[in-house]
Amino acid sequence: MMRSIAEIDERIRRGEATVLTAEEVRGLAEEGAVGELQDVDVVTTATRAVMSGTYAVLSFGFAEKGSFTRAVSARINGVPAHVGPCPNERMGHIDLIVFGTAHRDGRYGGGHLFRDLVAGRSVCVDVETSDGRSISRDITLDEIPHARIFGTRHAFMNYSAFVNTGSDALSTIFHAIPFPPAMSGASFSGCGILNPLQNNPLLEAIGIGTRVLINGAEGFVIGTGTRSTSERPNLSGFADMHQMMPEFMGGFVTSAGPECITSWGVPVPVLSRHVLDAAVLPERSIPMPVMDIRTRSTLWTADYAQVWQDVDLAVHVRPDSCRDCRDCIAERRCPMGAIERPVRINRSLCFNCGLCSVLCPDVFRARLGSIRSPDGLDIPVTLRQSDRLRAARLAEMLKKRILDGSFRISACVERLSP
Template sequence: MTNNRTIDEINNKIANGEANIYTAEEFKKLIKKDETPSFDEVDVVTCGTCGVMSGTAAILNFVVSGPGEFIRANEVYLNGVPANAGPCPNEWLGSVDAILHGTTHSIHDKNYGGGFLLKDILEGKEIDVRVESADGKTIKNTITKEDIIRAQIIGTRMAFKNYTAFTNPNKEAISSIFAATPLEGDLKGLTFSGCGDLNPLQNDVSQNVIKEGTKILLNGAQGYVLGNGTRSSAEKPNLMLTADLTQMDPYYIGGFKTGQGGEVYDTVAIPIPVLNEEIYNNLLITDDKVNIPVSDIKGRHLPLTQTNYAELWGEYSLRPQYDRTECSKCDSCIVEEICPTNAFENERLDLAHCFGCGMCANYCHHDAFDMQTGSVDLTINDNDVNIPIICRQSDRLRGNKLALKLKKMIQNQEFKL
């Protein structure tokens, strides 16, 4: 007979301090050590993922002038990043409704876009605002987070169960959103996305738990699942999520430079209450069982072969070690130029902004950065090749941290299942 529990029963155990709650990382480590907790020994597993999530948008309302100074906004720019005015016209109110896309680039710098702007807002920085109004006026002002009346993130395509790794079998280098620099040809490097067995959807493949109305953490703020996202499929599901932007932690959201300009990354954590044995059995998946296709970066949907997340993540480093004494103070620092999150500037590495992508260690000319990102053995076109992993567009460290935050919030009854 299949065992069953109810949410109320688990909540009662939590209230009494009797619930066994694991993060996905903790749970998978026990599985890998052959110490898997039994069904009766686990009540909740908190799962987390972090990565570039292009379908991120913010709905904002803020005041830019006194009432009656302009009819309505036609065009809105925040630090040079265009936002769509409306849908409400706010006639003569001096306030603006706008929808900002995380992937929209500044008119001044394609590497600065919505993702960087959202982090700047959350970090309390002053934001330059320019409004072109319907009556031909230009209104300029500055705002901070405190001036924003309402702000909501809606992610249309988030937390993909798994994605794709890319390499370049062509002769010429290819510029793409899936690589921070043009990816060299002749299979000289591999880039990938996905947090493997830590991903919420990877642990609830049948979506017994993760469905419309499920409570989540999005970039540290409590939010909800609106349903499955755009371009979601049975094989590669993703989610439409929402939460209050002003309640988010800037550590978990930001910009990520690619070969095609600025993108945006987000972090998602979702609790999996273990209500029955089917849900429990789905949690037993480990990285070595999670396959990921390897595709031609020029074709994107042309699989060359496949690997798994154990090969991609392994026991490799999640953050670089920077030795300033090894820095040669180059006139033009390649790491400062290509760092996707601008974490390295003026010979200093800001670990709070570091994404653990591995670009610094793979591109520094003088080995000032030490980070093992690994390589993967593949068979492509009947040839055995070993390809170095040069760029990760997902961050297991942030995913783990948010899953741990969620675990503690559940234990402290700050987050109700």
């Protein structure tokens, strides 16, 4: 039996549709309340993670017409931007592309800049012209009529966990501190049962033109991303920055430099038995490859239940236990700059990565889970590069918007192929 998106959309319009988050579907399935195609119409999924393949395209009037011939280089808040592709000769207009991983000093990068813009903060644009002059001005997102964020490879169908088998710590984008050696700790990415493509592994309900939420703004899938394969597909898409929400964005400082946080909310219409079977798959059945950070080779395969079941999604703070150290390692190493004095966590910035609970367990507490090796070794998670707490909020927000009619599911114009 197959259903169409038009059929499901009509059920939503009539107020008859059953729309559930991916977590709700699993819960009902365990109770035996979901087993047939007609039991659920749409599953809302989401992921919030460090996603390197992110860039912004910005186009705006920068100066008076005729004031300069062309821009040859630019920086925004010190972050390098690429000028082009349109020369805009003597128009006073500039087109800029900013990579999410570009940065000015190792602590502030494209991800930080994108969030600052969406939060309404003024940023400084510095331009070098073709005749050797420097022009600067402050600007806000409201003054940038064209501002879009694109993803080149986002929302992998679950990513990987990483361990360091070497004898020395290693600086890497997969940890906020030099990666602990001798398999003494692990990092991982992927939101398990919430992950969009985990709920649609055959790509039959998500395609080119599928309407999604990117950082809370309506956007569209434009294809599969780079390095997408049939075994591990990912998505490429875009959305308008003007409608984005800062809580779903940000910069994440790793031991190898700043990275970019992006969030996706994706509706998965239950079109077939294949989609339903994927939507009710328990977390313990979702594979999580464990890779050696040095060789990027897979050592074994664990599962996402080991890192997302019986854990704390947020970090708990015990301020009475703080010794007010002059050099607070948790504050200094926090990849989001979310720890403040007197000791507290700025929840609007916190990514729930859990690193502070590893560095200062007396003050910061969180069960992060562990990854079991084939020989029975439990390797503690020392960093999460996915934020399941906010991903769950995004999936719930998408559900509510579908039900109240403010978000319409859309049929794709073409099926995706890895």
